Amino acid sequence: MEFELRILGSSSATPTANRHHTSQVLTIGNQYHLIDCGEGTQMQLMQYKIKHQRICNIYISHLHGDHYFGLAGLLSTMHLQNRQMPLHLFGPPGLSEILSLQFKYSGTNLCFKLIFHELDTYAYQQIFEDKDITVHTIPMQHRVPCCGFLFREKPKPRPLIKEKLPSFLTPPQLINLKWGQDIKNEQGNILVQNTDVTLEPKRSRSYAYCADSRFKPDLISYLHKVDLLYHEATFTDDLRERAAYTFHSTARQAAEMAAAAQVHRLILGHFSVRYKDLTPLLTEAKELFIEVELATEGSIFSVEE
Incomplete structure (x- = not known):
């Protein structure tokens, strides 16, 4: 079964000519899980030929615009293209009210069922389960209520001989x-x-999305030995004080988290507009953790069974 992450956007609050606001698609089997939905997300979905009608769940980490301003437009396009399948939307308090106002004053009545799940962003708790996976929230420390998301495959059956x-x-x-x-x-x-x-079962895979946050060591227990960790790296470590002041992290801090949690691979993202060249962030992280890559637009990260 496929377990693959595609990066749609990697920029922080301000986009650049070649970096979009935060958004990702995690493909598990034949289902798409959209994680955050910054401005321009639906254009990126088209760019990479990802059919938005196959999106089953959308997860919004927090209500800073670079993480959800693309949501109303994407939902409207799904409506215009006559989506029939229900859509589950997971987000912090206030998101449902925002969407209701947008749809009210635009005269939009969605033709599909939108099922909103309000999140407790301060808790580690299961928010979704199907036959293949579970999804938990991961409490972050940001200027507004914010959480990450942990996707884990369930234990798999043993093949019969x-x-x-x-x-x-x-x-x-x-x-x-x-x-x-x-x-x-x-x-x-x-x-x-x-x-x-019987033979040994195929291993269960995992992905952790750590959204905007100060460096938060108490997350280590949640992230222990995940296959793939996305951690924001807005700044290089010479701006550690600014990172703390703005409730963000540095590339070095992301690597510290990955090393302490013994994850298999680290992906850096949410880059400040000040970095035209992202090499310094990658170099800084590699000093502490070798298996690290940049979450640049279009990048694909697959996890094998």
Whole structure:
């Protein structure tokens, strides 16, 4: 099953000629999860041939404009193109009211069901679950209520070794074997040892999106050994005081977080407009953590099973 992140926008509050406001698409299987929706997101979706009708969920981290000003336009386009599938929208308090006012005064009555889930941005809690994944909020520390999002695949079944399966097994017993159970008789004696007829399951993958925030070491436990970590890196470390003052992080601090949490790969994003060349941020982070890349527009980050 596909598990792939596409970067649509990487700039901070002010966009540049080649960097857009924050937005990402996480593809899991045949579903798209849109994470933040800055201005121009729907143009970026078209640029990279991502069909917005396949978006199942949208997650908004906070109500600074560079993270959600593209949302009303995207929802309006979905309406104009006659979307039928319900859409789940996860966001902080106030977002529903903002959208209601925009749609009220533009005379927009969406033709599809928009299901809004108001988030407690100060809590680590599960907000979504389907047969494949769970999604949790990650509390950030920013100037307005803000949270990140942690996507985790559920444990996967063990593949059966067909040529080793006894012929007497029933369908329910085969299912039990897939989920790691031995097959026993009524007396409790093992008839079929699970490890004799199954293979190790494919590993479950994970992605953590850490939105705008001061460096927050208490996040380490939530991020422990995730496959892919996106962490904002608005400034280089010579501007650490400014980063703290504006409730942002530096590239070095992002690398400190990745190293402490023992993540597999780090992606830096949310770059200040002052950096025409992003090399200094990448170089700074690599001094502490080798597996780091830049979240530039169009970049794709895949996680293998």
